[in-house]
Amino acid sequence: MLKIRPAIEADLPTILEIYNDAVLNSTAIWIETPADLDDRRAWLAARTSAGFPVLVADSGPGKASVLGYGSFGEFRAYEGFRYTVEHSVYVTEEAQGRGVGKMLLRALIEEARGMGKRVMVGAIDASNYASLALHETMGFEETGRMPGVGEKFGKRLDMVLVQLVL
Template structure:
């Protein structure tokens, strides 16, 4: 298992993972698939991939939680894994590395927004030290139904 900085050449594999999640799950409330070019533009120095046998098995990135200088020490993250990669420890390795990276960049608080219909995501974040701070009822809409968003945070 290798956790490394993402590069623009990873964009097609990251897009394939992301688009499967968009198409088939409520892990994200997004309904619009991402092009390889769009994903490439989102890959920054704050993006990591989990690679195994030359394949990207998952990715994680962090980004500003909200605009404005008062929020500069708070970030939100995205972490997504290939369906075959879940439960193999790579997600935890990605999140630990991402939080370490964020801490080194003076991020004090990491935010996770989890679909309430994904208890595995909530449990994963709790096991990684995140605490539930709010549930926002019916803020997501996907597959013809309203979905709650669970906000979690971890002090870095």
């Protein structure tokens, strides 16, 4: 049975694998350099020490039990944005289309509401139709398109901004 729970140090190798797969093989993350375990360890520590959640979707006992992860943090580091967070959700290729991303996103929304946040923002590659559809089913609305603001794999990328009023 799939369970959403806070990430722990032991999850970091799988989180790293999921992250680096997105870095190397997709435009879900507009970064071209793979991370290492120390980078993900610092990321987890920074998120949790700032009071932000890092959640994993855990399928139960076994080596490959983490099927995805999600988190949110500050949208912008100015006081006027203190009630707005920006989130990200990533799942393994095998788990895509099985509701794992939806479960993680639902849990992040509840965490944000519990923290008194008012708006959750997402920045999505315009060609990531699955992510756009997921966010639409979860009540997010498109609030902006930024043509050509990114580049990866030698092509220009458009960003779609979505938001959910919590």
